Amino acid sequence: MSETLAVGAPEAPQRPPQPxxxxxxxxxxxxxxDLALVPPIIALLIYGYTLKPDVFLTKSYLVDTVLKxxxxxxxxxxxxxxVLIVGKFDLSLESVVGIAPAVAVFLVVGQTxxxxxxxxxxxVLPVAIAFGALIGxxxxxxxxxxxxxxxxxxxxxxxxxxxxxxAIVGGATISxxxxxxxxxxxxxSLRILTIPLSIWIVVLAFAVGIVVLGYTxxxxxxxxxxxxxxAARAAGIRVERVIWVTFIVAGALxxxxxxxxxxxxxxxxANQGNGMIFTVFAAAVIGGISLDGGKGSLVGALTGVVLLxxxxxxxxxxxxxxxxxxxxNGLVILVALVLARLTSGKAQD
Amino acid sequence: MGDDxxxxxxxxxxxxxxxxxxxxxxxxxxxxxxxxxxxxxxxxGAGKSTLVGVLTGLLKPDAGEVRFAGRPAPPMGDRVAWxxxxxxxxxxxxxxxxxxxxxxxxLDRQPRGRFGLLSRSRLRRAATDLLExxxxxxxxxxxxxxxxxxxxxxxxxxxxxxxxxxFVILDEPTAQLEARAIARLFDRLTGLQxxxxxxxxxxxxxxxxxxxxxRVTVFxxxxxxxxxxxxxxxxxxxxxxxxxDAHGLVQVGQDRPPVPDEAEAVLTLDAVEVPNFTGPIxxxxxxxxxxxxxxxxxxxxRQFAEAVVGLRPRTGQVRVAGAxxxxxxxxxxxxxxxxxxPADRNADGFVPGxxxxxxITMTVADRLGPAGVxxxxxxxxxxxxxxxxxxxHTAGPxxxxxxxxxxxxxxxxxxxxxxxxxxxxxxxHPTVGVDVRxxxxxxxxxxxxxxAGRGALLVSDELDDLRVCDRVVVMVAGRVVAEHGRxxxxxxxxxxxxxxxxxxx
Numbered sequence: 001m002s003e004t005l006a007v008g009a010p011e012a013p014q015r016p017p018q019p020x021x022x023x024x025x026x027x028x029x030x031x032x033x034d035l036a037l038v039p040p041i042i043a044l045l046i047y048g049y050t051l052k053p054d055v056f057l058t059k060s061y062l063v064d065t066v067l068k069x070x071x072x073x074x075x076x077x078x079x080x081x082x083v084l085i086v087g088k089f090d091l092s093l094e095s096v097v098g099i100a101p102a103v104a105v106f107l108v109v110g111q112t113x114x115x116x117x118x119x120x121x122x123x124v125l126p127v128a129i130a131f132g133a134l135i136g137x138x139x140x141x142x143x144x145x146x147x148x149x150x151x152x153x154x155x156x157x158x159x160x161x162x163x164x165x166x167a168i169v170g171g172a173t174i175s176x177x178x179x180x181x182x183x184x185x186x187x188x189s190l191r192i193l194t195i196p197l198s199i200w201i202v203v204l205a206f207a208v209g210i211v212v213l214g215y216t217x218x219x220x221x222x223x224x225x226x227x228x229x230x231a232a233r234a235a236g237i238r239v240e241r242v243i244w245v246t247f248i249v250a251g252a253l254x255x256x257x258x259x260x261x262x263x264x265x266x267x268x269x270a271n272q273g274n275g276m277i278f279t280v281f282a283a284a285v286i287g288g289i290s291l292d293g294g295k296g297s298l299v300g301a302l303t304g305v306v307l308l309x310x311x312x313x314x315x316x317x318x319x320x321x322x323x324x325x326x327x328x329n330g331l332v333i334l335v336a337l338v339l340a341r342l343t344s345g346k347a348q349d
Numbered sequence: 350m351g352d353d354x355x356x357x358x359x360x361x362x363x364x365x366x367x368x369x370x371x372x373x374x375x376x377x378x379x380x381x382x383x384x385x386x387x388x389x390x391x392x393x394g395a396g397k398s399t400l401v402g403v404l405t406g407l408l409k410p411d412a413g414e415v416r417f418a419g420r421p422a423p424p425m426g427d428r429v430a431w432x433x434x435x436x437x438x439x440x441x442x443x444x445x446x447x448x449x450x451x452x453x454x455x456l457d458r459q460p461r462g463r464f465g466l467l468s469r470s471r472l473r474r475a476a477t478d479l480l481e482x483x484x485x486x487x488x489x490x491x492x493x494x495x496x497x498x499x500x501x502x503x504x505x506x507x508x509x510x511x512x513x514x515x516f517v518i519l520d521e522p523t524a525q526l527e528a529r530a531i532a533r534l535f536d537r538l539t540g541l542q543x544x545x546x547x548x549x550x551x552x553x554x555x556x557x558x559x560x561x562x563x564r565v566t567v568f569x570x571x572x573x574x575x576x577x578x579x580x581x582x583x584x585x586x587x588x589x590x591x592x593x594d595a596h597g598l599v600q601v602g603q604d605r606p607p608v609p610d611e612a613e614a615v616l617t618l619d620a621v622e623v624p625n626f627t628g629p630i631x632x633x634x635x636x637x638x639x640x641x642x643x644x645x646x647x648x649x650x651r652q653f654a655e656a657v658v659g660l661r662p663r664t665g666q667v668r669v670a671g672a673x674x675x676x677x678x679x680x681x682x683x684x685x686x687x688x689x690x691p692a693d694r695n696a697d698g699f700v701p702g703x704x705x706x707x708x709i710t711m712t713v714a715d716r717l718g719p720a721g722v723x724x725x726x727x728x729x730x731x732x733x734x735x736x737x738x739x740x741x742h743t744a745g746p747x748x749x750x751x752x753x754x755x756x757x758x759x760x761x762x763x764x765x766x767x768x769x770x771x772x773x774x775x776x777x778h779p780t781v782g783v784d785v786r787x788x789x790x791x792x793x794x795x796x797x798x799x800x801a802g803r804g805a806l807l808v809s810d811e812l813d814d815l816r817v818c819d820r821v822v823v824m825v826a827g828r829v830v831a832e833h834g835r836x837x838x839x840x841x842x843x844x845x846x847x848x849x850x851x852x853x854x
Contacts, residue, residue: 223707224707
C-alpha cells in the first residue's frame, strides 16, 4: 500500500527544505497548505478501492488508468502555475498543446514541400518545443514590450492558433503516427522500470520546477515579481525579463505536453487540447496557486492535478453516465474549489 | 440639543479586542466632547487603528461599550445607523476613482427623477448644494481620481456629514500633504468645527496636534494612558506618554564628526537632469557625509532620487567613487554601489507575501549560492543577522513582511538597501508613517552606517530626518535653490521649501 501511494503522488522526489534551527509556526502552516489536498486524495483512493477492490489500489491500475491520462494536464498545469505565480495569465497554452505537435508532425509527414519538408523524423521533438517557445516569445513581446493585458493577448493568441491548426490539419486527423515517427512511438509506449516515459517526464519536470522555484535566484524572482513588481524592480530584479522568460518556458512545456498527448493517442486531431485550459486553471487554483500572482507552490499544483484525475476516474468507476460526466465533473470541481478555499483559507491567517 | 451639549459625542469604555493570540486593545477608553478637535496619538501598534475600527462599527469588540451622545451604539451590521453617528476619512482613498465627485457623494442613494430613473441634473444640484454648504471648493463633475489628496479628504468629509454624522475621524490626514495644503486643510477643519463638527484627529506629527486640537488622548501598548487638554501636556510629556519612559526623543546625529574636506567623493552628480521633472543638478557627496534634500512634492526631489538609482531615465553623469554608472538600470546602480530605500514601502518597498529574509536578501540573491542557486541556509543566516542588526521585531526570518508593523517593515527595507554594502545610500522618506521609536532607530542606522566611509542622499519632508544630515539642499521646481550646513533655522528652511524664501533672503 505504501508503495502504491508513493507512485500515486509523484511528488515523492521532492524533499522539503530543512528549516535551520527552530522551525517557525508560519513555516509549518505553509507546508500544511501545500498538503491540504492530501486528505481528499486519500479519501478518493479509499472510495475507489470500495468501488473496485480487486484492482484499484494496484500499481498497474493507478499508473495506467489514472496517472497516465493526467501527464499532459500535469505539464500544462506546471506551465500555467509558473505564469500565474509571476502574476500573468496564459490562455493560449491549450492551443499550443494542439498547434506545436501539429506543426512539428506536419513538417515531417505532411503533404507539403514548404521549408524543405519532409524534415527528418528526429526533428519532431525540437521543432515542437521550439514552436511552443516561439509562441511564448510572441506573447511576452506583446505583454512586456507593448504592455498589453496578458489575458486578452493570450485569448487572441488562443483563437488565432486554433485557426492555424485547423488550416494545417485540415479538419481531419493526422493519424498512425507511432509507426511513422520513432520519437512519438517512444513517447507513447516506452517504459522505464515499468513506468511509462511520460510519467517520468512529468516527475522530472516537477522536480526541476520545484528546485528552480525554491532554490534559485530566477525562481525566487518569479515570486517577487508576482508579489509586487514595483518592489522587485526597485530591488534590481529585471522584471520584464523574468516575465518574458516565464512565458517562453510555459510555451515550451505546453508544447512538450502536446507532443506527449499526440504520442499517447498516436495522432494529432484538429481539436487537440480544446477546452483543456479550464481544467488547467481548476487544477492550479484547487492546488493553491493564486490568480493574483506571487503565491502558490508546485507541490500544491501537482496535488490539484492528481485530485482531478482521481475524481474523473472514480466518476467513471461509479458508473456515472458518459453524457452526464462532464456536468458532474464541473460540479465536483466547484466543490473542490470551495473545499480548497476553506482549508487553505484557515491556514492563511 | 441643550442636553447634548454636556454629553460626550462619543464614549468608548473598556474596549478589548484580540486577533488570535495578539491583544490589539486591552483597555480602550476615549471620550470626545461636542465641538472639540480631539487628538489620538500613540506609536504604531498602540491600538489606534483597532479603536477606530470599533468606533466606526467595523470591528466588534470582545468587551466594552461604545456610546454615541449617551446612547448605546447601533447593532453591528446596521451600517446606515452607524453612518449617522460617525465617519472616518482614511489615508487610503475610499472613493471610486472612475466616478464623478457627485456620484461618489450619492453612491447608492442617488436622487431619482422621472419614472424612478436616476436624474443627472438632480444629482448635480444635490452635490453642488452639499459641497457649498460645507464650503468645499470642488466641481461635482470632476472624476474622483483627478482630485488632489486634500480635495479628496474634504469631499469624503462632506459625504460623511451628509449622512448626518457630526463626528468625523481623520486618520493621518496630513501624511501625504505638503505644508501649504496642511495649512489650508486646518483652516477648513477650524471652519467646520465652528459649524458644529467634532473631529478625532490621528497624527504622527505632534506639532499639528498643538496647532488644531484642544484635547489629546494617548494610547500605548493597547491601553489608554492619558487624556488631557493639550495645554497641560507639553511636547516632552506627550512623547513620554507615548514611549513610556522619561528619556524623550534622543536627537540622532547631534555628535556627528565634521566631514573633512579631503574626504573621498562617493557620489558625484554632474548635470543630472530628469526629463519633465528637474533641471541639471550638480551634487557631490563625500564619504561619511549625509546630504539631505528638502522640497515640496512638486519640487521633483523624489524623481531626482529615483533617477539616481536607475528607476527613471536621466541625462548627465552619475559616478560612484569615480566609476560612471549607466543610466536607467537599477541592477547597474546596485552593482556600482548604490543602496536604495524607496519612498513608499507599501508600493515598491517590499513584497508583502515573501518572508523577511527573502525581502532583505533580494538585492544580494546572486551572493547566496553558486550559479544562480539560492541556498535557504545562507539566506536565513543573512536574514537573521539583519534582524538583529536592525532590531526588527519579527517572529523570525520566515515571517511574511505583510504581518509586520510599519516601522518594522521599514527596517526590513532599510536592511535590504544596506545588504550589498553600498558606497552610497539613497533614501527617500525613510521614516514616513513610522512611530517615534522606529524613527529614532532608522535614523540611528543611517547615522551609524555613514560614519564608516559611506555616503547618503536623504530625501525627506520630515525636519527630524533632515536634522541628521550634515548638509541640506533645498529643491524648488526642479532646481537646487539653497544649501545649508548643520544648525539651519527651521523657519528659513520651511520658507525656502515653500518657494517663498528667495524673496526674503
